[in-house]
Amino acid sequence: MTKTELAQRLEMEVGISHAAALAVINSLAKIVATHVAQGGTVQVTGFGRFLSKDWPGRQGKSPHTGKPVWLPSTRIPVFKPSAGFKAAVRDARSFKEDEAFAEI
Template sequence: MTKSELAQRLQAETGLSHASALAIINHLARIVATHVAKGGTVQVAGFGQFLSKDWPGRQAKSPRTGKPVWLPSTRIPVFRPSAGFKAAVRDARPLGEADALAEI
């Protein structure tokens, strides 16, 4: 599903205009990315949490030459799905409002 398709679904389910739905998706993505980049966690009950994880630097081998190379430490974004989200994917069913409210 693309961002535009997601906006169309949001539009159909909420009655918002397509432009408003796209604006909400863009703002939500920016807010989550900015907060996680600062080291924060964003928790959405019934869906999951977005956070960052620090990976330490380490020694590795270049796959092309086989020579050792140093990989510097870095921070990566992580998404941890909620139990309801995992169950919905496992059981191939839509995540309903009851699932979201059960974890609040």
């Protein structure tokens, strides 16, 4: 699903304009990314958690030359799905959207 398709679903589900749906999606992405980049966690009950994880530096190998290369430490974004989200994906054949995310 693309951002445009997601916006169309929001239009139908919530009854808002396409521009408003895109604004909501863009704002949500910006808010989550900014908060996670600052080391915070964003938890959406029934959906999952967005957080960052420190990745330690390590010795690697250059794919071009085969020589050792130092890969510096960095921070990466992580998404941890909730139990309900995992169950919805696992049981996709019998998935009923209204039941799976009723607690949101």
